[in-house]
Amino acid sequence: AQSVTQLDSHVSVSEGTPVLLRCNYSSSYSPSLFWYVQHPNKGLQLLLKYTSAATLVKGINGFEAEFKKSETSFHLTKPSAHMSDAAEYFCVVSPINAGNMLTFGGGTRLMVKP
């Protein structure tokens, strides 16, 4: 069984300040972990993924995430927020060797103030 908890349903930051979106996971298998972004009226886009290689993962648009097994966390960060980052973000877990069914967290809505 696997599950994902996104600790904040809404996060608000000012443009140019750091972004932190928190995610904790639970998985019976060694997991793959992903962050997806969903802009209004658009499909889900992959930001980055962890697949048991380097624990610090770099993604698109300046985002990165760190896999911490001891804390079962996979938090998403960005040093400086841009207005275009405003969107819904989903943390996702998938069993690395048991099919590829994705389990999504509830989502975090990121708001960026000018």
Add this chain to the structure above:
Amino acid sequence: DAGVTQSPTHLIKTRGQQVTLRCSPKSGHDTVSWYQQALGQGPQFIFQYYEEEERQRGNFPDRFSGHQFPNYSSELNVNALLLGDSALYLCASSLWGSSGSYEQYFGPGTRLTVT
């Protein structure tokens, strides 16, 4: 190279009716998964098709059924619609046998409203 496409984009149905949603996978992909995203929530896995058979299923009732065609495209059917079936239905494609680390590509979704 077309990505994942879905049709229709929007649909309005009445309680008790039946609906069919369609998905064409990304070129080169042979596996299609369907997800339901209720308003304000994360997507939930419905089922996955490969070689025209359902391979995995999430916690959804039998009212939800699907089909995959020889060209890998897929349909999602929902019978006896309930108000609670109102949601964005997302289709994702991937390669069968790929590990959980393989990226799934999502379509833009079909917005279903049940009145």
